[in-house]
Amino acid sequence: MTLTEAWKHVLNRVKEAVADSDHPFRFVALATIDKNKRPQQRTVVLRDFSEESTFMIYTDSRSDKVGEIRESDSASLLFYDDKEKLQLRVTGRASIVKAGEEYKRHWDNGGSSSPHSYTSVVTPGSKIENPDEAFNWHLESTPNFCLVKIEAVRMEFLQLDGVRHIRSEKIIRNREEILHWLAP
Numbered sequence: 001m002t003l004t005e006a007w008k009h010v011l012n013r014v015k016e017a018v019a020d021s022d023h024p025f026r027f028v029a030l031a032t033i034d035k036n037k038r039p040q041q042r043t044v045v046l047r048d049f050s051e052e053s054t055f056m057i058y059t060d061s062r063s064d065k066v067g068e069i070r071e072s073d074s075a076s077l078l079f080y081d082d083k084e085k086l087q088l089r090v091t092g093r094a095s096i097v098k099a100g101e102e103y104k105r106h107w108d109n110g111g112s113s114s115p116h117s118y119t120s121v122v123t124p125g126s127k128i129e130n131p132d133e134a135f136n137w138h139l140e141s142t143p144n145f146c147l148v149k150i151e152a153v154r155m156e157f158l159q160l161d162g163v164r165h166i167r168s169e170k171i172i173r174n175r176e177e178i179l180h181w182l183a184p
């Protein structure tokens with residue numbers, strides 16, 4: 001298998017996950033850096049993947065991750081497919097999209113189908129006395145819906161295969177890609 005073929009297979013798995021809610025790459029760990037320079041991770045849903053290197057997540061603009069990204073744009077994503085024993089690590093630059101054509105397209109194509117995720121009256125992460133206090137939504141408006149866009153600068157996959165594991169990195173610089181095999 002060539003490097004190009006190997007990466008085509010891995011990135012096809014990412015593309016499949018955008019359309020398939022049962023896909024192992026559908027849920028991904030997103031890591032950001034908090035104001036104390038500590039890593040923070042959480043599970044999110046992969047909503048879009050474009051130009052072979054841009055990943056899209058939906059979230060609430062009041063959530064901690066958004067504040068963290070506004071302070072530091074370093075982010076990473078971790079995908080794992082247990083059946084294929086395939087791991088994909090992505091590091092990149094994150095940005096928040098809260099207006100414009102891309103924003104509207106994502107709201108119309110997917111965000112609006114789960115408005116409860118972005119319209120809670122109580123701010124996500126605030127202390128409450130009882131879970132019921134959070135079950136109250138402004139379903140008629142969408143001011144807190146936003147996109148998190150992660151543009152990869154480096155990706156690395158590891159494919160376990162008995163003892164003959166395969167590992168490779170892809171470095172993306174000025175839209176050019178450099179591929180290497182790595183020792184697993």
Ligand SMILES: Cc1cc2nc3c(=O)[nH]c(=O)nc-3n(C[C@H](O)[C@H](O)[C@H](O)COP(=O)(O)O)c2cc1C
Pocket residue numbers: 027040041042043044045046057058059060063064065066124125
């Ligand atoms: C299966 C699963 C999927 C999730 N998907 C999302 C998501 O797509 N977007 C999101 O903002 N939070 C999602 N969450 C919730 C996050 O993991 C997290 O609890 C929340 O966003 C608050 O994170 P923060 O305080 O670090 O911003 C998901 C949680 C689980 C368990």
